[in-house]
Amino acid sequence: MTTTPSKRRMLPLLTDGPHGSRSAATCFYRCGNACDHPEPNTSGNTHVSSIIEKALARRTVLAAAGVGAGALVIGGLANNAAAGPRVPRSTAAAGGWTPVAPNVRDTVTVPDGYRTRAVINWGDPVLGDAPAFDPFAQTEESAAKQFGYNSDYVGVLPINDATALLVVNHEYTNEELMFPAGVYTPDEIRRIAIQSHGLSVVKIQRVGGPSSGQWRQADPENRYNRRITGTTQFEMTGPAAGHDRLRTTADPSGRKVLGTFNNCAGGQTPWGTVLSGEENFNQYFGKSGALDARYTTSYARYGISGTGDRGWKSVDPRFDLTAEPHEPFRFGWIVEIDPFNPTSTPRKHTMLGRFKHEGANIQIAADGRAVAYMGDDERGDYMYKFVSADTFDARDTQASRLRNMQLLTRGTLYVARLTGDDAFAVDASGNFTPADGEYDGLGTWIPLTSDTTSYVAGMSVAEVLIDTRLAADKVAPTRMDRPEDVQPNPVNGKIYAALTNNSDRAKKWPVDEANPIASSYTRPSLGAPLTKASGNRNGYVLEITEGGGDHTGTSFAWTLLLVCGDPESPETYFSGFPKDQVSPISCPDNVAFDSVGNLWISTDGAVLGGNDGLFRCPVAGTERGHVQQFLTVPVGAETCGPLITHDDLSVWVAVQHPGEGTGSTFATPDSTWPHTHEFPRPGVVVTWKA
Numbered sequence: 001m002t003t004t005p006s007k008r009r010m011l012p013l014l015t016d017g018p019h020g021s022r023s024a025a026t027c028f029y030r031c032g033n034a035c036d037h038p039e040p041n042t043s044g045n046t047h048v049s050s051i052i053e054k055a056l057a058r059r060t061v062l063a064a065a066g067v068g069a070g071a072l073v074i075g076g077l078a079n080n081a082a083a084g085p086r087v088p089r090s091t092a093a094a095g096g097w098t099p100v101a102p103n104v105r106d107t108v109t110v111p112d113g114y115r116t117r118a119v120i121n122w123g124d125p126v127l128g129d130a131p132a133f134d135p136f137a138q139t140e141e142s143a144a145k146q147f148g149y150n151s152d153y154v155g156v157l158p159i160n161d162a163t164a165l166l167v168v169n170h171e172y173t174n175e176e177l178m179f180p181a182g183v184y185t186p187d188e189i190r191r192i193a194i195q196s197h198g199l200s201v202v203k204i205q206r207v208g209g210p211s212s213g214q215w216r217q218a219d220p221e222n223r224y225n226r227r228i229t230g231t232t233q234f235e236m237t238g239p240a241a242g243h244d245r246l247r248t249t250a251d252p253s254g255r256k257v258l259g260t261f262n263n264c265a266g267g268q269t270p271w272g273t274v275l276s277g278e279e280n281f282n283q284y285f286g287k288s289g290a291l292d293a294r295y296t297t298s299y300a301r302y303g304i305s306g307t308g309d310r311g312w313k314s315v316d317p318r319f320d321l322t323a324e325p326h327e328p329f330r331f332g333w334i335v336e337i338d339p340f341n342p343t344s345t346p347r348k349h350t351m352l353g354r355f356k357h358e359g360a361n362i363q364i365a366a367d368g369r370a371v372a373y374m375g376d377d378e379r380g381d382y383m384y385k386f387v388s389a390d391t392f393d394a395r396d397t398q399a400s401r402l403r404n405m406q407l408l409t410r411g412t413l414y415v416a417r418l419t420g421d422d423a424f425a426v427d428a429s430g431n432f433t434p435a436d437g438e439y440d441g442l443g444t445w446i447p448l449t450s451d452t453t454s455y456v457a458g459m460s461v462a463e464v465l466i467d468t469r470l471a472a473d474k475v476a477p478t479r480m481d482r483p484e485d486v487q488p489n490p491v492n493g494k495i496y497a498a499l500t501n502n503s504d505r506a507k508k509w510p511v512d513e514a515n516p517i518a519s520s521y522t523r524p525s526l527g528a529p530l531t532k533a534s535g536n537r538n539g540y541v542l543e544i545t546e547g548g549g550d551h552t553g554t555s556f557a558w559t560l561l562l563v564c565g566d567p568e569s570p571e572t573y574f575s576g577f578p579k580d581q582v583s584p585i586s587c588p589d590n591v592a593f594d595s596v597g598n599l600w601i602s603t604d605g606a607v608l609g610g611n612d613g614l615f616r617c618p619v620a621g622t623e624r625g626h627v628q629q630f631l632t633v634p635v636g637a638e639t640c641g642p643l644i645t646h647d648d649l650s651v652w653v654a655v656q657h658p659g660e661g662t663g664s665t666f667a668t669p670d671s672t673w674p675h676t677h678e679f680p681r682p683g684v685v686v687t688w689k690a
Helices: 024-031 058-064 186-196 293-301 398-404 461-466 468-473
Strands: 072-074 114-121 151-158 163-170 198-207 214-217 226-228 233-237 256-258 263-268 274-278 334-337 347-349 361-364 369-375 379-381 383-391 411-420 440-450 483-488 495-499 519-522 531-534 540-546 555-563 588-593 599-603 613-617 628-632 638-644 651-656 683-689
Touching: 114 198, 114 214, 151 274, 151 651, 151 683, 163 214, 163 263, 214 683, 263 361, 263 483, 293 468, 361 483, 369 495, 440 461, 440 468, 461 468, 483 588, 495 588, 540 588, 588 638, 599 638, 613 638, 628 651
Parallel strands: 151 263, 151 638, 233 347
Antiparallel strands: 072 361, 114 683, 151 163, 163 198, 198 214, 198 226, 233 256, 263 274, 274 334, 334 347, 361 369, 369 383, 369 483, 383 411, 411 440, 440 555, 483 495, 495 540, 519 531, 540 555, 588 599, 599 613, 613 628, 638 651, 651 683
């Protein structure tokens, strides 16, 4: 392979990493250095400490908050609640394996007796006419036919026992790891990067018989495979579609949007489609001059400044805020694609609100309505849910499916307020200490808008949906520590939310029972002593029980299942399970469930010295809170997905941004996983019992 000296351009060298364990590259590419900017939420809304009171009726509410009969939960891969728990012998769900020890290996490490393989990686063909991957000869045309960069959400939708559709998104690109220096111009890099975002639909086939958990990519020459990129046309749905603020020069209708990017987590719907959340979309927009003063408040609330962007405005004017001030309002939505219909137009659902969506996961309530749970991944932002106006049609007909695909266009959007049940108290480290030994309390889902009526004074339905953060600020919800993945458990019907971290907790915001950590312990490297640091560095896992088991209701009870960190750290909590028997866990990001309802947690940005990983945690019985590490990902990588198949035979994760680190480049990468080349290639792996 050779370079082209006449086109030499140097990529920016990213050096210092100021934000905990994250490198400068991670901070720049993931969220546009969000921690360097003021917190977008300046509403002054309560952190629970200012409204904590003794909830004398709490025990009565908890007793009434059982799981409603007849509820159907769908989240991630076809977790088939209707079929009931099915646990074959010797599966990861059944346990019995020896936990993986923390490590810094440049590989995917799994327990003894398990095997793992990469199913597809960046640059592999998705479409049948895709050219062979060549990092020295990339084009935007080839990128639009090949597997994109940095997968996050992983979904596997069965076709039959032997084949399925693998559906993943491509959150963002690491240009310094993707492109050899001196080969591409900056604008060539930008055009390729735009096509390397989006989603991929790939047909896969089982290796071995129906009891095998191993899979591989099928022949790209099939009718299902599809690439959705940063220029694919999307349709806007719901009450805000066509609003003036969604209209641009290229789309005066306000209903046709090109592309999706920074897609994070997602979920599978009961009607066989996939939802994906547009997260840190603000960082893609630059400016060539002054910004439209009408949108100063809105831009600020979403972190849109026009600075620190990726330079995409030089290859597409819609990313220039000065020229197209409405374009950013067309991003930050939940998108839906139909993997089984490769000619269908993907959609952006305005009814689910606009914010930095981690993802959306659906539960069908006892009365048949669809309920979507969502988190806004920002320091000090909120958790949401949507309840459809119409009911799910379980009949297996094309007409029923089409009807179900309208469920997310009408309904009511809510935001969460949490209150504690203990008097305010802090220990010597400044951490909240609950009087009853548990971090728990009550909560309320506050309505923001239906498809016909706004419940926020001074804002129309469309305004609430376009500026959901500003609307929520007005009704006093609870500011949380980066609420990311929020999913219903298919077995017990409870809701689990990953609250990743917040290094500014207590420095800027008071602790409370839902966000109790003012200082926590980190470890700079394996074997090094624990070091005390300010803020919530390791995160929590929140468990919600809807009042009376009614997922369409407005009351709930909550508890912190986990206060994450090293079990040697005094602030950690594992639901009372003996701390000397659990694996260290830091920075929960995404969650999943197996067929018996065990919680699986992937991490992002762990600050305990080792690589990120995937952890299993039972949520009931004597094993509740028993965290065990099942796998670790390579150097610099984040554990994404994750997904446990409904038969528990396969454990899926996406290995995102291997090699991402300070000074790591294409020529001198920190990782070469999956070791097919001398540079890293992020991708999707499956693990199974050998």
